[in-house]
Amino acid sequence: MKSYDVVIIGAGAAGLMCAASAAARGRRVALLDHANKVGKKILMSGGGRCNFTNYNIEPANYLSSNPHFCKSALARFTQWDFLALVDKYNLAYHEKTLGQLFCDNKAKDILSILLTECEQHGVDIVTQCAIASIHKIEAPEYRYQLESSMGPWRCQSLVIATGGLSIPTMGATGFGYDIAKQFGLSIKPRVATLVPFTFKDELLRLAQSLAGVSLPVTVDCRQQRFAEALLFTHRGISGPAVLQISNYWHPDDAIVIDFLPGQSLEPLLRQWRDSGEKAGLTKRLSQYLPKRFIQAWFEFHAQQSALETPVAQLSNTDIERLSELLHRWRVIPTGTEGYRTAEVTRGGINTDEVSSKTFEAKKAPGLYFIGEVLDVTGWLGGFNFQWAWASGYCAAQAL
Template sequence: MHVDCIVIGAGAAGLMCAATAGYRGRQVAVLDHASKVGKKILMSGGGRCNFTNYTIEPNQYLSANGHFCKSALSRYKSSDFIELVERHGVAYHEKTKGQLFCDNKASDILNLLLTECEYAGASITSQCSIEKIEKIADTFYLHTNLGQYSCTSLVVATGGLSIPTMGASGFGYQIAQQFGLACTPVWASLVPFTITDKWQPIVNALSGLSLNVRVTCNKQTFNDPLLFTHRGLSGPAMLQISNYWRPSDTLLIDFYPSGDLAEQIKAWRSQGSKSELKNLLATILPKRFVESWLTETEAGRAVNQYSDAEINAVALKFHQWRITPSGTEGYRTAEVTMGGVDTDGISSKTFEAKTTPGLYFVGEVLDVTGWLGGFNFQWAWASGYCAGQYV
């Protein structure tokens, strides 16, 4: 079977690219090895798909080349995808910080993409495993379990290594290397941390408890909720900072970012309060957390028995917790893969490989990683759309 363009991968970027190219009159075939397309879309955002963000800026993306993402993000904005969502009648809402979610289910976004592909005439074939890719003259030949396909434009939209149970693999990196493109180191990101040192029993005891924090690592800071788990630390704050964390780095966590705890405790003392410190702190922080964080001698004393030095020491425990995670939960639960196909070998305008005419890479397979909050989906839409203009 010969078509103008083959897209490998029926995820967010691949389907967006296929529809865009199809509307240009290109004959497009999308091939995916999974039994069901768009699995990662369906499970994203807790099943409601955080499909974009009202505010998208290049500094919210990480890449060895920080400038690479600018062109595509400026040519296909979040407002463009929102217009598409509204045109399809998909109800949505802003959850927090510009993050947009479906009112109903993530399947609304997948159905939108499938409908667009249908309108554009792009065919989609699942359970298609690619065994070999060759390029002879200007034509790519794909040998699959369903027979041979050929095309003049080949788009790699295979994603990264995150969530292997959804079918993730390193196939896209193998294709890049086959055609002489470099790949930057990859690792799991937007991912929970594991704690195995002396703090593990306390973290485990606090499992399920969430509170707002300020977390800092490598000069990057986020103010978001933290969730204690039986294995470590999760929640938006931890997922966000994981983009900037590297093994052996220490996290600095402030459990009371909204004020000065020392001043608050001294105010209680000046008011003549005879209440125990743990009870007063439990009015502004979760009780279970306060009791775990204070020593027995600290917890059982009345606030009017504390000196300034003791108050400052207690406050510091809550404002400056330094913890060095033992690692992360890895690709099993990571929302994205950091790193990927080196963007130095890719055109930021067309997404075509500079040394291999007709070969394109879009989406997560590239070395472009966004923050939590719809940024990676917007990268998928933008890169897929821009490549779709040229394939």
């Protein structure tokens, strides 16, 4: 029987931060994971450079059935606190766009920092440890016992940091939700998010004809708007703007895309027409949009003749229709690519049943839930990692 003050299940971002922080407070900590390596999602995130936080962290960047839940942890362990940790190790990093911070070198630099912190404070990290069952025990110093592929464990405090359902090929499972239900906590509906959209039929053929084309857009849905890049794929559309809006999208919702953000096409076309412009639209619009996109776009919308007509000959109706097509394209995605490629899971353990200060389950003293397993989902851009750091650190202060 292995006995610890704290056992943490899940050696991802939240689990590693919690383990290091709890051990730094003098707790005897074991960090268990069923995978053969720790921190797999850290290593693959941000194209292998790990977008580990953001300069502009606010509670408004997070979705939850209880929008107030995240406020305490984000205030108690901020992006500046995590930056102090990476600065301690002289990590080289840079801002990419919109406050997003990436490693200059490799994501393993972030993982190395967390593992070094764990090692310095005596955390026992055990991989390939499958948990068979968890139950409460009545003992003077211990409240939970775990049966595992490596024998039994017991602890005073048990932390579940097993993440959501996204990217099952990286080992994601519903284990954390099962434990929550076992101890009487409810689960909010879960859905794959920060995920590309898929199309079918004519829309799919359009996307496939433009696969690889990327351009800046704004995307609107449910009173939310994001201005970043869109990428056409062989399945539909992706890119940062699409991933961001997917956080808010529900099935059958329409999204509205502006392919010329910051421009106003209608007066521009009128100006070109009134000046007697003899060139066609392809030549003039290629100053603002990829030529491949222009050709496929107008062909799809049966506006090929407008491309070939000299701009000077466009009617007011032509101009209004062309402006509408490029500034306010309304489309209903068929669906998303699902958990296979989703970066996170929206929904999860009901935060009304967890302390926002300690992350302890209200119905199960000594049982804690942190990170993505909770019903807290951040925007793309380092926000979900910051939630992992903040929730892991704050829970550790109560262990």
